[in-house]
Amino acid sequence: MxxxxxxxxxxxxxxxxxxxxxxxxxxxxxxxxxxxxxxxxxxxxxxxxxxxxxxxxxxxxxxxxxxxxxxxxxxxxxxxxxxxxxxxxxxxxxxxxxxxxxxxxxxxxxxxxxxxxxxxxxxxxxxxxxxxxxxxxxxxxxxxxxxxxSGKAIRRSGAKAGDEIWLSGSVGDARLTLAALRQEINLSDNELKQIEHRMHDPVPRIELGIKLRSIASAALDISDGLLGDLKHILNQSQVGAEVFLDQLPKSASLQKQSETIQKQFAACGGDDYEICFTAPTEHRDAIDVISKELHLPITRIGRITANTGPTETLQLLNNGNLLSNTETAKLLKSFDHFAK
Ligand SMILES: [Mg+2]
Structure with a gap:
């Protein structure tokens, strides 16, 4: 003793x-x-x-x-x-x-x-x-x-033009919790209780990763913000992407916030630990089955495009409308790592 x-x-x-x-x-x-x-x-x-x-x-x-x-x-x-x-x-x-x-x-x-x-x-x-x-x-x-x-680990470099982009769970709640703790946003104790586990107690999507071995062409986990992390796939795979901002999966708590906050936190808030992956369209049904088996929403949030310039092209769409370069830059600038 x-x-x-x-x-x-x-x-x-x-x-x-x-x-x-x-x-x-x-x-x-x-x-x-x-x-x-x-x-x-x-x-x-x-x-x-x-x-x-x-x-x-x-x-x-x-x-x-x-x-x-x-x-x-x-x-x-x-x-x-x-x-x-x-x-x-x-x-x-x-x-x-x-x-x-x-x-x-x-x-x-x-x-x-x-x-x-x-x-x-x-x-x-x-x-x-x-x-x-x-x-x-x-x-x-x-x-x-x-x-x-051997050879089955999912890398970031396998995304191809025409593949679709998918995301597990929902994004933005860890950032929303941080905002509440920093008192940038007012949340009631009750509201905070419903989402704070997303920041303090992330769930590693191990079962999902294993099931995606023969389905995903590329994958990563979202730790620094969806768009920032997605860029790693685009870089490594030398492709571009279109992301549908209005399709990003958000919790009911996040949906109560302003449009701007919703977009910023879902697209760029860090600490989500969800899996973003790309897959050929033929795997849509298989992904649906995995989602049901794991009781985990998996949402299609965009598609991979051919690269048109020297760097990866990331185009953001909101309800079908392309965001201007200025709007995109503004959104991406909101990237904020926890406790920076
Ligand atoms: Mg990672």
Whole structure:
């Protein structure tokens, strides 16, 4: 039993808050993790014919989350945003490592954080397989490992002119929550309660990603705002796009806001963690089936066009009317990363 007054050493800290959870999980997981915490390195053994998919994401207090943020939600979100990247590639989670800098070894904070973290880890069968702790400004860095059948991971570079652009769930609520917390917009406590989970507790679309392996020509997760992120697909695929602004899926809460706010938050608000993907038109029915199976709305929001200029062409339409360059530039300028 640790005395609360005695400073917690690094070894004790790992043992107490992270090793037990990791061991419990590992005993339940498949044989992919040949060796987890306790050695100098972890060993991963992918199933035959599978490729390893790797992603890293770092969260810094004061930049990616507010000072004093709820540690349980932070634990959940830190892993969820990495799993969201795996989902975007169509990967199945295998395990993750955690590097964490802590200003002090606060046992109540660590207990809540590790509980949140292991709740998500268990939910997605993604055990902790290694990591490091140090003293320093609160920083959480996770590297997640997943796998996908060789050649089946969904990249950003496969979109073709004529493909349609699709989006899971709805967009804009994380940005709306941020606006309410920053008091840029007035929301009642009740309204805030209905949407704040979209910012604090994102759901990684793992099942969707796996089902899209043989359907999507390109995909990514929306972390920095739909249009900003879509541009990565356009760049990598060397194509253009038309996006139907009036078709963007929005929650009832966002639909109560002004037209301008609705458009800006849905098109450019960050932290949504939905999957945006492109697919040939022949897959419309299959996408509809996936949407029903997962009880997850998937909305067609535009189409991929041939590139006409030296850079990718992104054209925005509202009720069939093309936005002028000035209007488009104004909308894109509203891009705003959380806590910038
Ligand atoms: Mg991403």
């Amino acid at each position: 640790h005395s609360e007054s005695k400073p917690l050493g690094e070894f004790d800290l790992i043992q107490r808050f992270f090793k037990t959870g990791a061991d419990q999980m590992r005993s339940n997981s498949d044989q992919t993790i040949a060796l987890g915490i306790g050695d100098d390195c972890a060993l991963l053994k992918p199933a035959p014919g599978e490729e390893i998919v790797i992603t890293s994401d770092m969260l810094v207090e004061g930049r990616h989350f507010f000072m004093g943020a709820n540690p349980a939600l932070l634990g959940r979100k830190a892993l969820a945003v990495n799993l969201s990247d795996l989902a975007a590639m169509g990967a199945k989670p295998l395990g993750f490592t955690l590097a964490i800098a802590l200003p002090k070894a606060d046992t109540a904070w660590l207990e809540a954080f590790s509980k949140g973290l292991f709740d998500i880890a268990n939910q997605y069968s993604c055990p902790l397989i290694g990591g490091d702790t140090t003293a320093g400004p609160l920083t959480i860095s996770i590297t997640a490992f997943g796998s996908a059948p």
